[in-house]
Amino acid sequence: xxxxKDTQNGQKEPKDRxxxxxxxxxxxxxxxxxxxxxxxxxxVILPIAGWIAGDPIVLPFLSPINVPQLDAAGxxxxxxxxxxxxxxxxxxxxxxxxxxGIFSAALVICGVLVFRRFMRDIGAGVPFAPGQVTxxxxxxxxxxxxxxxxxxxxxxxxxxxxxxxxxxxxDPVIALDLPWTHMVLGLVxxxxxxxxxxxxxxxxxxEGLI
Amino acid sequence: MPVEQxxxxxxxxxxxxxxxxxxxxxxxxxxxxxxxNLSVLKNNRAKAIRFSTLTAICEVLHCQxxxxxxxx
Numbered sequence: 001x002x003x004x005k006d007t008q009n010g011q012k013e014p015k016d017r018x019x020x021x022x023x024x025x026x027x028x029x030x031x032x033x034x035x036x037x038x039x040x041x042x043x044v045i046l047p048i049a050g051w052i053a054g055d056p057i058v059l060p061f062l063s064p065i066n067v068p069q070l071d072a073a074g075x076x077x078x079x080x081x082x083x084x085x086x087x088x089x090x091x092x093x094x095x096x097x098x099x100x101g102i103f104s105a106a107l108v109i110c111g112v113l114v115f116r117r118f119m120r121d122i123g124a125g126v127p128f129a130p131g132q133v134t135x136x137x138x139x140x141x142x143x144x145x146x147x148x149x150x151x152x153x154x155x156x157x158x159x160x161x162x163x164x165x166x167x168x169x170x171d172p173v174i175a176l177d178l179p180w181t182h183m184v185l186g187l188v189x190x191x192x193x194x195x196x197x198x199x200x201x202x203x204x205x206x207e208g209l210i
Numbered sequence: 211m212p213v214e215q216x217x218x219x220x221x222x223x224x225x226x227x228x229x230x231x232x233x234x235x236x237x238x239x240x241x242x243x244x245x246x247n248l249s250v251l252k253n254n255r256a257k258a259i260r261f262s263t264l265t266a267i268c269e270v271l272h273c274q275x276x277x278x279x280x281x282x
Contacts, residue, residue, distance in 0.1 A: 210263050
């Protein structure tokens with residue numbers, strides 16, 4: 001990779017090493033593709049493979065840890081995370097376990113495809129092309145709305161499945177841990193959409209300027 | 211009055227060039243604008259013109275802005 005580039009009068013000017021070039025774009029798209037593949041494998045393919053193999057469904061389960069009070073040494077008894085196995089689940093229970101995963105995978109695939117289109121226009125040198133604002137808003141919507149919906153779907157469906165299991169006297173604890181990072185990233189995408197809207201308007205103004 | 215789309219500004223660069231016996235390439239050279247951009251202006255495909263470009267064109271062609279443009 002050259003550290004300089006030719007100008008019109010043949011002089012060399014230093015290349016902007018922080019510029020988001022083709023290599024960065026391809027790397028980012030590969031990374032997004034890998035993330036998409038991992039999510040699909042983890043949320044859809046592995047549960048289906050487990051279904052075919054007849055494996056039990058493993059469900060996360062939170063319960064307080066009850067131990068005798070030993071001393072006043074400052075021991076902190078917090079929540080215990082259990083992996084509860086639902087042995088020999090019915091078809092309905094399998095589907096209930098699969099639906100949130102399919103929804104999450106669909107969200108991720110949709111996000112990756114929209115992001116790919118977004119990056120394609122940036123790579124083509126037209127970052128403010130028509131449709132870029134819509135794409136950013138879709139990405140923002142997927143993150144702000146889609147992530148919590150996927151979380152609640154997984155949470156409620158897992159809860160329904162755990163409710164049908166004999167938990168051996170353990171009391172369930174509800175811990176709402178919303179995907180805040182995704183939601184904040186969605187807000188950033190929505191803000192970027194506004195910036196791109198202004199950029200598109202400015203580009204339109206400059207076109208045809210002599 | 212609301213801004214009208216599209217505009218009705220007509221450029222008379224072609225007539226001025228003919229009167230002065232000047233080519234578009236020579237004007238482009240004198241003004242420091244590309245022939246392509248001047249061609250866009252001449253064929254009424256320009257949406258806007260910088261005051262600096264307008265000043266340079268008027269200086270080279272010895273004309274006023276009103277001679278270069280009219281609203282029809």
